[in-house]
Amino acid sequence: MDYGMIGKIEKAKRYAQQRERFHFKSFTVTMDGENNSHTIEYADGQWKCDCDFFQTRGRCSHTMALEMILEGMIS
Structure with a gap:
């Protein structure tokens, strides 16, 4: 049993519940719309x-x- 990994998994679960810890700066997402896929971007608050x-x-x-x-999670 990898006890180090068990500790990291537990820590990850705690972090995942504390959404305020995460601050997105930029990302690109592809979303499947009803008719087409769309690319959405977030960068510099826009x-x-x-x-x-x-x-x-x-x-x-x-x-x-x-x-x-x-x-x-975003500004």
């Missing part, structure tokens, strides 16, 4: 999505869904 709605409004269901998922 969202970008390749969908047509985002291009005209600056927000879309794809970015809003990620905002909900990551609530409290």
Whole structure:
């Protein structure tokens, strides 16, 4: 039994429950939409999505869904 790994797994579980420890700076996500896949980016506090709605409004269901998922973890 790898007791060192058991300790790390327990620590990871504690960290996962403390979402405030995590601060995303940038990332890219591919989301399967109802009609097409979309690429969503977050960098320097700004969202970008390749969908047509985002291009005209600056927000879309794809970015809003990620905002909900990551609530409290992005600035």
